[in-house]
Amino acid sequence: MRIYSLSLCMIAGIQAAAPKLCGVAEQGGILFGESDTHNVYFNNKRVSNNGVFTIGLAMDAPEKVSIKFCKKGIFGACQTFEYSVGLRKYPEQHVTVPERFVTWPDDIAKRIAQENDAIRAARDVLSDGVFFMEARPPLPLEAHRITSVYGARRVFNGQPRRPHNGIDFAGEIGTKFTTIAPGTVVLVGDFYLTGKTVFVDHGNRIISAYFHMDEIKVEVGNEVLYNTVLGTVGNTGRSSGPHLHLGIYWHQIALDPAFFIK
């Protein structure tokens, strides 16, 4: 996303009067823009603060989305504009993992539900900052190929499961990696499915997540900067080999990290 700046925002709406937006108008992408004069709403939720608004497009976002712009003030009139969203096709991927990561007993189900609650809470953080526009890869891309893409339909040991909600980088256990952008660590855990896990808030509803780590080098509340090492690549949780999983979320919606780091 570092190639974008707010002055280079060319996404046109379907109606000629629609404000031009920045970002990627595709499933898994993000739309964003700036307005000091309007509050902006998406799916009846306000998505602007501090003059910047962000809208995350889910993996299965429809081919048209509506965004409402309401003039600030008591008598502020609203206008709704539509934008086209590019639809994508996702590959299918078969993965082999130990059986305990495909079916599990009730006590593990309870643990997973509790961990998912903590993850949901971390993705609900709302703070200022627009660091996501200058995201960098957590590992050098030339040395760490992507082994699983966003949206891949996952089949674990022959059983269909939820689609992949991030991208995986191949890497050796113990390889240090960095945060994709400045922010604040909002969650650290050792979880059943995601293994050793870190979530970082970058402001304006954008959160990055790092899974299956071997070692965690940060704590909740730490401020991180470009090049801050979060930890090392590992093989913890539901993982079929050493790798780093990178997720990027807009609130609870998983976006395609490939749009941010290329």
Ligand SMILES: [Zn+2]
């Ligand atoms: Zn992954």
